[in-house]
Amino acid sequence: MRFDILSVVPELLESPLNHSIMKRAKDKGLLEVYVHNLREYAEGKHRQVDDYPFGGGAGMVMKPEPIAACIRHLQSERSYDAIIYTTPDGPRLDQSLCNRISMFNHVMVLCGHYKGVDERIRETFITHEISIGDYVLSGGELAAAILVDAVGRLIPGVLNDETSALFDSFQDDLLAPPVYTRPAIWEGKAVPEVLLSGHERNIDSWRHDQSLARTRMRRPDLYEKYERGG
Numbered sequence: 001m002r003f004d005i006l007s008v009v010p011e012l013l014e015s016p017l018n019h020s021i022m023k024r025a026k027d028k029g030l031l032e033v034y035v036h037n038l039r040e041y042a043e044g045k046h047r048q049v050d051d052y053p054f055g056g057g058a059g060m061v062m063k064p065e066p067i068a069a070c071i072r073h074l075q076s077e078r079s080y081d082a083i084i085y086t087t088p089d090g091p092r093l094d095q096s097l098c099n100r101i102s103m104f105n106h107v108m109v110l111c112g113h114y115k116g117v118d119e120r121i122r123e124t125f126i127t128h129e130i131s132i133g134d135y136v137l138s139g140g141e142l143a144a145a146i147l148v149d150a151v152g153r154l155i156p157g158v159l160n161d162e163t164s165a166l167f168d169s170f171q172d173d174l175l176a177p178p179v180y181t182r183p184a185i186w187e188g189k190a191v192p193e194v195l196l197s198g199h200e201r202n203i204d205s206w207r208h209d210q211s212l213a214r215t216r217m218r219r220p221d222l223y224e225k226y227e228r229g230g
């Protein structure tokens with residue numbers, strides 16, 4: 001799977017996608033991530049990527065021309081399954097959307113900055129808009145990194161034990177159960193007996209009960225969805 005990320009601050013994406021599981025996915029050739037600096041597509045001496053908003057008001061707006069030039073350049077090289085814009089006013093990213101995006105081969109991600117992009121870019125090119133939550137970041141780069149991480153780990157072969165993503169929180173609208181490792185007693189606190197029993201069916205049933213209880217307590221909204229059957 002290939003991601004092309006369009007940004008005015010490409011440096012922000014250097015570290016998050018070059019370590020741990022994302023690095024392994026790239027090393028295995030399962031994930032490619034290219035970051036494009038929109039300034040390189042801007043015209044003029046100052047390579048300006050933003051401008052004042054028509055109608056006045058605070059903040060700057062991302063100019064349409066450099067974004068269009070970059071998108072069209074990439075589209076001339078391959079076709080894209082999705083062109084995503086990261087913005088706090090988009091629909092909230094969730095696991096089911098991550099699952100769907102992980103089926104795509106080529107995805108472009110435009111990182112919003114300043115007050116956002118000129119609306120005509122959204123109308124002309126954007127196929128999906130994504131918010132990572134109801135708070136405002138100083139730019140869409142961290143949201144793009146979260147998207148690539150959450151989607152990248154779902155690509156078959158990226159995780160060591162391929163089945164492990166199947167049991168993540170949210171894959172079945174339930175939160176994951178608690179986990180423990182050695183020592184079996186730490187500072188007087190013992191690991192639940194059943195996990196030491198070696199009895200697989202009892203362990204599965206305990207984990208399922210824990211998932212249900214956790215979800216009901218912490219995320220009644222998810223629990224309701226689970227009870228309705230998704």
Ligand code: ADE
Pocket residue numbers: 086087088112130131132133134135136137138139140143
């Ligand atoms: N850009 C700024 N805030 C954002 C958010 N919450 N989600 C996605 N992109 C953003």
